Amino acid sequence: xxxSFILTTTFFLLLTFYLxxxxxxxxxxxxxxxxxxxxxxxxxxxxxxxxxxxxxxxxRTFWTHKKTGKExxxxxxxxxxxxxxxxxxxxxxxxxxxxxxxxxxxDVYDKTASVKLIADDWIDYMHIVKLNGKWQxxxxxxxxxxxxxx
Numbered sequence: 001x002x003x004s005f006i007l008t009t010t011f012f013l014l015l016t017f018y019l020x021x022x023x024x025x026x027x028x029x030x031x032x033x034x035x036x037x038x039x040x041x042x043x044x045x046x047x048x049x050x051x052x053x054x055x056x057x058x059x060r061t062f063w064t065h066k067k068t069g070k071e072x073x074x075x076x077x078x079x080x081x082x083x084x085x086x087x088x089x090x091x092x093x094x095x096x097x098x099x100x101x102x103x104x105x106x107d108v109y110d111k112t113a114s115v116k117l118i119a120d121d122w123i124d125y126m127h128i129v130k131l132n133g134k135w136q137x138x139x140x141x142x143x144x145x146x147x148x149x150x
Contacts, residue, residue, distance in 0.1 A: 022108040029135045030113045034103045040085040049085040054076050059140040
């Protein structure tokens with residue numbers, strides 16, 4: 001009886017894993033997309049960012065208007081992020097020597113994933129999609145660790 005239970009449980013776990021489509025390779029590629037995103041800024045490598053982001057990626061955050069104090073949604077797109085990767089850390093002084101970059105895969109289902117990236121001064125929540133066999137970031141929602149500062 002116990003053996004039957006173990007076999008049935010194992011079968012259902014394997015079936016669930018198979019149906020969702022996540023493999024260890026997918027997990028590594030999802031994590032690499034998030035790392036390419038942040039490391040492209042650390043290292044000043046726009047090609048690394050382009051590898052991680054879908055051409056129609058949108059990055060959003062809330063911002064506060066200095067004069068009115070009202071919050072609004074601020075958007076950045078792939079082309080601006082590529083330029084940022086190329087120019088932001090040219091002198092190598094924008095990040096600590098060993099910057100924090102913790103990637104947590106929150107969920108994966110078939111060809112979609114939700115990821116949390118914890119960096120030094122901010123947190124990014126990402127949606128990553130697998131298109132034509134490649135995992136790419138399509139949405140980013142981020143904020144500074146201390147939202148009162150910005």
